[in-house]
Amino acid sequence: MKAFVIRELGHPSNITVTADWPEPKLGKTQIMVDVYSAGLNFYDILQAQGRYQVKPPLPFVLGSEFAGKVSHGFSLPAGCPFKAGDRVFGATAGSYAEKVAVEVSAVLPLPDTLTFDQGAGLYVTWPTSYEALVGRANLQAGEWVLVTAAAGGVGLAAVQLAKALGAKVIAAAGSQNKLDIVKKYGGADYTVNYTKPGWQKEVLEITKGKGVDVIYDPVGMITDCLKCIAWKGRAIVVGFAAGTVEKVPMNLVLLKNISLVGIFWGGYSVREPGHIPSVHKAFLDLLISGRVSPPVVYQERFTLDKLSDGLKALEGRQTWGKAVVRVKDEPAEKAKL
Ligand SMILES: NC(=O)c1ccc[n+]([C@@H]2O[C@H](COP(=O)([O-])OP(=O)(O)OC[C@H]3O[C@@H](n4cnc5c(N)ncnc54)[C@H](OP(=O)(O)O)[C@@H]3O)[C@@H](O)[C@H]2O)c1
Incomplete structure (x- = not known):
């Protein structure tokens, strides 16, 4: 699969996407998700340089937030609330890739009113x-x-x-x-x-x-x-x-x-995991009820091949709203924009 791989620590502006990176291995409590959009975060730039508090071992796929669909053809953990094809959003290490294996507890259903681009910046x-x-x-x-x-x-x-x-x-x-x-x-x-x-x-x-x-x-x-x-x-x-x-x-x-x-x-996932669902519910209720308008997405949708341009734009203060990388297009999504 295509993935934005950090092979050595350094600025992510010169990385070319890897075309043949192996698909992630699925853990027992994980689901596989086809990533449609992933959120660009300022801390990605720091993490690629080893300047962020979370330091994955090299080589690693960059990215965390994503929105997409539960993949077909992979097993689901017992009691999993999702089925293949469901629209979801979440976060896990390595979301700048065509697929992510993610703990089922780190995934939520994407409200029907939101596009994948809008959902890509929701989880963090x-x-x-x-x-x-x-x-x-x-x-x-x-x-x-x-x-x-x-x-x-x-x-x-x-x-x-x-x-x-x-x-x-x-x-x-x-x-x-x-x-x-x-x-x-x-x-x-x-x-x-x-x-x-x-x-x-x-x-x-x-x-x-x-x-x-x-x-x-x-x-x-x-x-x-x-x-x-x-x-x-x-x-x-x-x-x-x-x-x-x-x-x-x-x-x-x-x-x-x-x-x-x-x-x-x-830090909440380690120190106060019991508090997380109430926060998710609170802001999702505001979004679903329309009391808060949908997340604002930066006008230029970067592709995985152009992701380094997106990170450069984020660092260079050019972006506004949530900058996202469009990993996969879905024609039906365009109608919602
Ligand atoms: N505490 C947490 O749990 C948490 C979670 C997520 C993100 N964050 C942090 O929140 C910050 C913003 O993250 P983000 O991803 O949402 O980025 P962002 O706000 O989309 O981009 C950073 C913005 O900071 C402003 N800025 C001011 N001085 C800057 C400088 N010298 N260089 C670059 N930007 C400068 C720029 O806006 P202007 O052009 O308007 O000045 C720029 O657009 C980051 O430090 C990130 O690590 C913290």
């Missing part, structure tokens, strides 16, 4: 943003939320979810095009370009001097954002897309009585 991106806002920051309706990299993968999901939860959202991003996108597709109430010096003053003006109750930050710019946080605000550490693990001056935490909270969604 959406629960990360939901658990960050609700489980970690205890976001309440009516509160102000500032989202950085708001047009990005986890950022746009956070904007959509915060709006659906009744918050007032200020979306911050690095270009006017991205701000337009997050307003149009995410429904942000206000937008701010955080590349402009003094952008925090705009946030303070918008919030009439109060500041924001919650900061959702995948960039690593908490210190900058604390200039416009409210008394007793909560700042969520989501990631470090800017490339540096940030060090926050603790006097700022003390002076405004604020809380710094982390989110590491991947």
Whole structure:
């Protein structure tokens, strides 16, 4: 099968796809899935270079999130809720390939209203943003939320979810095009370009001097954002897309009585697996009921052969929404777009 194989650690921008990689071996508690679309994540770029906390032995197939169909011609574990041909989404190591063998517990039915492209970014991106806002920051309706990299993968999901939860959202991003996108597709109430010096003053003006109750930050710019946080605000550490693990001056935490909270969604499968289904149910209910609009997919669909271009675009801040690789086309899917 075709797969995006990392043979030695390094930047994934020059990898050519392997055409004859062996299909994965199916474990007893696993199902085989034909991958139709897979989600591009910033951490893939780090993992290919050995700079991510999860370090698979070489050689390995890159990728984690996917949407596809349960493969025909493979056994299913006892009690498996799926049958061959079912539309599913999930995550497992090695999703940049035509097939993945995945634990049945890491797969969910893909709602009929969503395309494979929309489902490809659901399994990690959406629960990360939901658990960050609700489980970690205890976001309440009516509160102000500032989202950085708001047009990005986890950022746009956070904007959509915060709006659906009744918050007032200020979306911050690095270009006017991205701000337009997050307003149009995410429904942000206000937008701010955080590349402009003094952008925090705009946030303070918008919030009439109060500041924001919650900061959702995948960039690593908490210190900058604390200039416009409210008394007793909560700042969520989501990631470090800017490339540096940030060090926050603790006097700022003390002076405004604020809380710094982390989110590491991947850690829940080891430390708190019992919590995961309730998070999945919560954001899927919002999506299925239409209270939150479908996930926003970046306009260019990369193929497996062009995946390195997609990762380069993600790293180079060119993408918005969820960038996906289209592994397999299904003509019926196009009608839904
Ligand atoms: N904690 C968790 O459990 C968890 C789960 C998933 C992802 N994450 C983290 O969340 C972050 C975002 O991931 P993503 O996949 O959704 O990516 P993304 O948001 O689609 O892309 C990253 C965005 O960060 C912004 N950015 C600011 N400074 C940057 C710089 N120097 N270089 C590159 N980008 C920069 C860019 O937006 P602008 O152009 O608007 O500045 C860029 O589009 C990553 O750090 C990832 O590891 C964490």
